[in-house]
Amino acid sequence: MNIYEMLNIEALKTLSLGKLEILEESFFTRSNLLLICEELLGKVLLTNKTEGLSGGLISEVEAYFGSVDLASHAYKNKRTKRNEPLFKSGGILYIHTCHGHTMLNVVTNRENIPQGILIRGIIPLIGIDLMKQRRGSVKEVDLANGPGKLTKALGITMYYNTKKVYRDTTDNYMSEICIANIGIKLEQCMIEKTPRIGIDYAKQWLNQPLRFSLLI
Structure with missing residues (x-):
């Protein structure tokens, strides 16, 4: 049985938006970066734009340890x-570009502790037709299975830099972007931990298992 069957992905595509519980700020301000990485897997990343809602199940992330991490900005x-x-x-976005692609990172921990998590992939659940319009003629499985792919599929640009992804208690409306439970x-057997991608320069950090993925 694969992860799609184990999580019943097809049923999740019909999920009522009322079932979404947008994460609290406290989820992101914790000091345990690796725990946050693991717990982000299986959460839903969602954008709310004028053309509609789109989003999916977070399936791949990477941890960056800030000041001590040679791969960190x-x-x-x-x-x-x-x-x-x-x-x-923690709880805001750090958006930057890499080789022409927009990359989405979620800031974690407290102020002045520059740690973050790169979201590398999602499994499309909501607004799939809209995501296909943005990405062009690609298979559904390839819509958002990479950091540049997912930002294009969700319409994420530099505009989203510093935007909050946690629940805004002062606003009753769904924000422009959020992460929800x-x-x-997830069982540990559903999660794979491997070295991060594209950081050959990072010396002792090169082989650290800081990439967390659903076993798809």
Whole structure:
């Protein structure tokens, strides 16, 4: 049985939006980066744009440990206009470009501890037709199975830099982007931990198992 069958993905595609529980800010401000990575798997990343809702189940993430991590944009606490969001309190987005692709990172931990999580893939659940319009003629399984693919599929641009993904208690409406819980419980056997991708320069960090993926 594969992960699609184990999680009953086809049934999740008909999920009522009323079942979405947008995560609280406290989920992201915790100090245990690896735990947050694991717990992000199976959560829903959702964008709410004028053309409609689109989103999916987070299936792949990578952890970045900030000042001590050679692969982090904030290595040695280097602080620039570009990476300033990493130094904010957790629960906001750090958006940047890499080789022409838009990359979506969620900031974690407390202010001035520049840790974050790169979201590398989602399993499409909501607004699949809209995602196909944005991505062109590709198979559903390939719509958002990469960091640049998912941002294009969800209509995410630099505009979303510093946007909150947690529940705004002052607003009764769904925000422009959020991460929500739909009650999925993952077993350890469903999660694979491997080294991060594309960081050959990161020396002792190169082979650390900081990439978390659903075993699809």
